[in-house]
Amino acid sequence: MRGGKWIVVAFALTVAGGAQAAGDAAAGQQKSAPCQACHSTDGNSAVGMYPNIAGQHASYTVTQLKALRDGTRKDPVMSPMAANLSDQDIEDLAAFYAGQKVKLGSVPDDKVAAGAQLYRAGNSNTAVPACMACHGPDGKGNAPAGWPALGGQHPEYIAKQLNLYASGERSTDLNNIMRDIAARLSKAEIDAVSQYVSGLH
Structure with a gap:
């Protein structure tokens, strides 16, 4: 990809990322019960096909949950889970998981x-x-x-x-x-x- 395109993209993403509001991590923990079946209590999934969301940037989690809720990203498991989340729910969940520590795996x-x-x-x-x-x-x-x-x-x-x-x-x-x-x-x-x-x- 050409260097100029990368610069434009980086600028656009920086502007978009900076617009995210902060969520309430404590509230997010309270709202995380439905998430635990796939992502565990701390966001470190025990199943390889379900992502680890512990330590993920809150802004990224917010963007992806909104995409899943609004239909611009589709997933048979997550789309229904995100369907009824409010913007505040999403911000709170993202804040909670961002504060958790991801567990590293090993490389063959x-x-x-x-x-x-x-x-x-x-x-x-x-x-x-x-x-x-x-x-x-x-x-x-x-x-x-x-x-x-x-x-x-x-x-x-x-x-x-x-x-x-x-x-x-x-x-x-x-x-x-x-x-x-x-x-x-x-x-x-x-x-x-x-x-x-x-x-x-």
């Missing part, structure tokens, strides 16, 4: 080199940028820009989302950023980088 030895290469340097042959350009060298993302934290995320969930972006089924990325990137990733690259970020810190 045979995935470390390939995953690190893609995450830290990208693939110049296929014009895939380094993942850390947006998500940070330690996987903590960029809250003002709206880019999520990835460190400690389940590899199954990451792989599923990359495939959804690649197919165009998920389209919550501004200016097709993730759809453009994911469409150029091979199955082996998706597997390697998904495994790598699980233990990234």
